Amino acid sequence: MSMSPLKQAIRKIQSEQRKWAAVGQQTPKQVNRWFKWLSPGLLVKRWLLISATGLILTLFGLAIFFKLTPVYRFLEWTSELLETLTTYLPNYISGPAAILLGLFLLLWGQSRTVGSITEALHPEGDQELIDRLLDHRRRNRGPKIVAIGGGTGLSTLLRGLKQYSSNMTAIVTVADDGGSSGRLRREIGVLPPGDIRNCVAALADEEKLLTELFQYRFQAGDGLTGHSFGNLFLTALTDITGDLEQAIAASSKVLAVRGKVLPATLSDVRLWAELSDGRFIEGESHITEARGKIERIGCIPANPTALPAAITAIKDADYIIIGPGSLYTSIIPNLLVPEIREALVKAKVPRIYVCNIMTEVGETDGYTVSDHLKAIDRVCGQRLFDAVLVQRKPPSPYALKRYAKENCHPVFPDREEVANLGCRLVFANVMDEDPTTGKVRHHPQKLARVLLRWYSKQ
Known part of the structure; x- marks a missing residue:
């Protein structure tokens, strides 16, 4: 029986493939790019x-x-x-x-x-347009993530998450009263832009020069020393646009930000804390300087109004992440806004708390993981989280000695107490340690990978 034309063609192709494999040739890179x-x-x-x-x-x-x-x-x-x-x-x-x-x-x-x-629009890019399009599509299909916090912890988290989703909303505390933000707040009467500036810069779409400009801090100049350009930029935009929300939106366009950055409230919020020795401290920066054990914390005004866009983001979220960051001065200030607190309690989506790796002097001295959770639950009036992410491997002996001099220690994961609170412990190695200084931080990419992996299992 004669062989059919189709079989002949198939055998011919297979023969050619074997010849290519024999000489060790591979599909040219250009062809792979075309088929993408x-x-x-x-x-x-x-x-x-x-x-x-x-x-x-x-x-x-x-x-x-x-x-x-x-x-x-x-x-x-x-x-x-x-x-x-x-x-x-x-x-x-x-x-x-x-x-x-x-x-x-x-x-x-x-x-x-x-x-x-591509050459005209992205002349210095080291990524092919097709790869950029694929990444863009993948991120646009990512989950709607709401990240809540402040300080460097939240910006670290956002820097990693932006690689996985563009549907992100960062809700940032506006209780800061120290440094450049505090000066602008006292002298001009604007809401503190520092934490918001960090988050906007972290979400910038690889605009390296603009991001460096936004984070640039003046080292000299009468009245300018200590101020960051981003803080001054946001302050000027706030005056031009009328409020901080519009100023953030305008700066986000300049920096091609992935997602949104929102202040928790537009009210002029001041923190206060009652310490175990009876002292009453006002001001976010003064609370940590007092070096006492915090018994109660609140804000003035007592019930600030939440930004409506922040409440909408929480209601529409697929995934809510709180932390990492200073417990009493970065995390809890957001929860002192009643509408935000209520929206988080009512949320039926996965909620996870990223616990700090080390304790902080003047805030969480001697705190365990369950102590962090209890402090948050006291403010909310009930259990808030489904899980808490904890660093698995301890820092190096060098880092531990460095932190011990400052009376800081790794946050102990007391499993039984956490379980009694109805919360799951998620252990992972998400730490980034500087071998020179011994400083310990969360690694943006490692942290984001673990958080997205946990979310995919829920």
Whole structure:
């Protein structure tokens, strides 16, 4: 029995593949890049097909309009040409060859066109446009994440999460009264922009120079020393636009921010704390300086109004993350806003708390993981979290000695107490330790990977 043309073609292809494998050749990188354009969900294949169809119809239309060649004559000529070709080359060779040549020319032309556009729009980029499009699509399909906190902890978290989702909302405390933010707050009467500036810079879309400019801190100048450019920029925009929310939106456009950054409230909030020795301390920066054990914490005014956009973000969220950050001066101030507190309690989505790696002097001296959770639950009036993320591996002996001099120690994960609070412990290595200084921080990428992995299992 003679072999069918299809089987002959298949065997011919398999034979060629074996030859390529024998000499150790691989698919050229350029070809791989072309085929990326056919990845599912990129919304490119349909446009390629429409372009090709449009080209064919245009050519036919021109031929008919100018009466250069009647359509039937053209079809006759095409039929004769194909018949002649198949006389010398079998159809199972000439057919696939013509298809491959056509697809090659079509993809080559499209990729060269896109390459020219990429060069014009992103001349110094080290990433192909197709890879940027794939990343963009993937991030746009990411979960709606709400991250709540302040200080450097929240900006560290956002720096890692922005690689996985563009549907993020950072809700930031505005209780800061120290440093550049405190000076602007006292002298001009604006809400403190420091923590918000850090979050906006962390979410910036690889605009390195603009981000460095936003974080630049003046080292000299009468009245400028200690101020960051971003703080001054946000202060000026607040005056121009009328409020901090609009100022953040405008600066986010300049920095091509992924997601949103929102203040927890637009009220002028001042923290107060009652210490175990009876002292009553006002001001976020003064609370940590007092070096006492915090018994109660609150704010003035007592019930600040939440930003409506922040409440909407919590209600629409797929995933809520709180922390890392200073417990009493970065995390809890957001929960002192009643509407935010109530929205978090009512949320039916996964909620996780990222616990600090080390205790903090003047805030959490001697605190365990359950002590952190109890402090938050006291403010909220009931259990808030489904799980708490804790660093698994302790810092190096060098780092431990460095922190011990400051009376700081690793936060102990007391499993039984945490379980009694109805909360799950999630252990993971998410620490980043500076070998020179011994400073311990959360690693943005490691932290984000663990948090997204836990979310995917819920």
